[in-house]
Amino acid sequence: MFxxxxxxxxxxxxxxxxxxxxxxAAVEDIIDNSIDAEARRIKIGISIIGKExxxxxxxxxxxxxxxxxxxxLKLGSETEKDEMSDLGKYGMGLCTASISMAKRLKVITRKAGGEYLSSVQDLDEVVKANDFIKELQEADKEDVTLFKELVESEHGTLVILSKIDRLSNTNTSIFSATLSKEIGRIYRKFIEAGIEFRVNDKKVEAVxxxxxxxxxxxxxxxxxxELPSYKGKEKVNIKVVFLPSVNEELEKEYKMNITSQGFYVLRNNREIAHGQTLxxxxxxxxxxxxxxxxSFTSNLDNEMGVRFxxxxxxxxxxxxxxxxxxxxxxIESIRKTVIKSRVADKSKEINHDDSAAVIAKKxxxxxxxDAIIERRSPKVNKGDRKEKPESDETRDRTPKETRVSSSGLGARFETLSxxxxxxxxxxxxEGKVVVIQWNVDHPFYERIILMNKDRKDITAGIDYLIYALASAELKTVNDDNTELISTIKSIMSSNLRALLS
Ligand SMILES: Nc1ncnc2c1ncn2[C@@H]1O[C@H](COP(=O)(O)OP(=O)(O)OP(=O)(O)O)[C@@H](O)[C@H]1O
Ligand SMILES: [Mg+2]
Structure with missing residues (x-):
């Protein structure tokens, strides 16, 4: 008996x-509920009341x-949901999101023509009673006044988080600015569809x-x-864009960097991940x-590994x-296009064959x-697919990578501008070869390598050094440290440039 x-x-x-x-993420999960409730205007306020x-x-x-x-205000609430469009699904968001940063959650709400209602969950009270207790009652005068002031509509919902002890950034103006930027990106499709977002009364633009x-x-x-899914045929939409080449200043402004490259994942039109390699x-x-x-709909949550x-x-x-x-x-074609655009002046090339031969021997x-072995998979019929701007011989090769432990990789040296x-x-x-691309525009290349191109002992020593660095980089790089490695290389290159200029 149970x-x-x-x-x-x-x-x-x-x-x-x-x-x-x-x-x-917590505030955004609460915003999701407003979108599911078909709000046209969502206002987020971050303020200090007293000292809190x-x-x-x-x-x-x-x-x-x-x-x-x-x-x-229940964990695991049961309300009607539409999988194809609703952002909420698990019945956990409101409670878990708010409790992650605040000990007290108050909700004041009103349906058109209905009564003003209020409900409160307070962690201190739950702990004291050691029971899932809450307040649920008609809203008092003060609550109604606050509702009218902030909601500015006959119907809607006001969520108030207080006793906040875990704000990601305790500087509230920095927190608001970061939140506003995130909202502009995450809810861009909704902003474009006419939903207005305001953070501390400042309108958020879509990014x-x-x-x-x-x-x-x-x-x-x-x-x-059509995605392979155990449920049958599920559809996803994929858009691949190659941004134009711009000057360094604009590169910074447009965030053309390691962090921002890659996949932007939209679930029911709301972004849930950005700058991913997947x-x-x-x-x-x-x-x-x-x-x-x-983009996909939330019935693919399992396959896509979406957390609640x-x-x-x-x-x-x-x-x-x-x-x-x-x-x-x-992706491979984009990479090749970028490399091709930087092909260096032939006169700046020097022969590295001897260094490559020593590396191969040792x-x-x-x-x-580890070496990357590419398995070719069968040609896929692309049928009615739109053509992309450039021909690409690699497109149908659809490589599948397997990493095999190998005893040593050879080297190839190239020059790029x-x-x-x-x-x-x-x-x-590239497979079993570490490809090293010297930047011919860097003063080190001009002043040390080209100047010593007839001194094989010097150029070989430099080749070995750079091969050793490149192997260490490629051996250790992963999704979590790409940015760190890139920063180290950039500082090293900058210091070397300063010393030789
Ligand atoms: N701003 C709001 N306006 C109207 N109803 C709301 C609002 N916030 C919450 N609700 C109601 O409360 C329910 C519980 O919200 P909660 O965020 O906890 O779970 P969910 O949205 O159903 O699922 P998930 O855990 O995926 O977010 C919602 O399904 C909705 O019915
Ligand atoms: Mg929700």
Whole structure:
């Protein structure tokens, strides 16, 4: 016979403070509810009341009946949902998001023509009673006044977070500015559809990382794909964009960098991840102008690995393989185009064959990255797919990578024109070869390598040094440290430039 087995309320709610939300993701999860309630205007307020920070989210959406409000402040609430469009799904967001940053959650709500209602959950009270208790009643005068002031509509909902002790940035003006930027990007589709967002009374503009208005952008593809899914045929939309080459100042402004390159993942039109590789490619400065928008509906949450905090994805291997097969060729083509545009003046090339031969001979003694063996998969019929601007011989090759431990990798030296301010060298791996690209514009190349091109002992020594650095880089690089490695290389290149200039 089964008997009731209630959890320990104090412990459960306290531990739910650590579900992995940062305060931005927490506020955004509460905003999701406003969008699901069909709000047209959502106002976020971050202020200091007394000495305590307070966060409010006010919407002019449908508001809640007493029954729904009763559900809303429950863990695992049960309310009607539409998988194809609603952002909420798990019945956890409101409670878990708010408790991650604030001990007290108050909701004041009103349906058109209905009564003003208010409900409060307070962690201190739950801990004291060691029971899931809350207030649920008609709103008092003060609450109604605040509702009218902030919601500015006959119907809607006001969420108030107080007793805030875990704000991601305790400087509230920096917090507001960062939040505003995130909202502009994350909810860009909703802003474009006319929903107004305000943070501390400042209107938020949509920010699209694919920059559709930027002149010279190339849309490589914009298509719907049927995904392999155990439920049958699920569709995703993928748009691959190659941003134009711009000057350094604009590169900074447009965030053409390691962090921002890659996938922007939209779930039911709301961004849940940005600047991701999804295990489809490796981050590299050559791909700083690559932006891919991947959109799907929430019935693919399992395959896409969406957490209930909805602030990230980790797709299954099958999905990563599928994406690699469909757009891996396009990414490769973008990389090659970037490299081609930097081909150096032939007169600056010097012969590195002897160094490469020594490296190949000694490769078994060296610590090098694993070799990448490409398996060719069968040609896919692209059918009615739109053509992208450039022909690309790699597109149908659809490489699938397998990393095999190998005893040593050979080397190839190339020369590229990456600008005086660029890195000293760049490197990538091609199968069993570490490819090193010298930047011929860097003063080190001009002053040391070219000046000593007849001194084989000197150039070989430099080649070995750079090969050793490149192997170490490629051996250790991963999604989490790409930016760090890139920064180290950039500082090293800059110091060397200063010393030789
Ligand atoms: N601003 C709001 N306006 C109207 N109803 C709301 C609002 N906020 C919450 N609700 C109601 O409360 C319910 C619970 O919200 P909660 O965020 O906890 O879960 P959810 O949105 O259903 O799922 P998820 O955990 O995925 O966010 C919602 O389904 C909705 O019915
Ligand atoms: Mg929700």
């Amino acid at each position: 008997i009731k087995n209630h959890p320990n309320a104090a412990k459960l709610l306290s531990s739910l403070r650590n579900t992995g939300y940062d305060s931005y 920070p307070r966060v409010t989210i006010a919407d002019d959406g449908s508001g809640m009946t007493k029954e729904i409000l009763d559900e809303a 699209d990382p694919l920059m559709p208005d930027l002149k010279g952008s190339q849309i490589y593809s914009d298509e719907e794909y 295990d489809v490619f490796k981050k590299h400065n050559d791909l700083n102008r690559l932006r891919i928008e991947l 905090t909805k602030d990230g994805v980790s797709p299954s291997q099958a999905i990563s393989d599928f994406l690699k097969q469909e757009i891996g060729g396009q 490769s078994k003694l060296l610590i090098t990255p 990456m600008g005086r301010e660029g890195a000293l060298y760049d490197c990538y791996q």
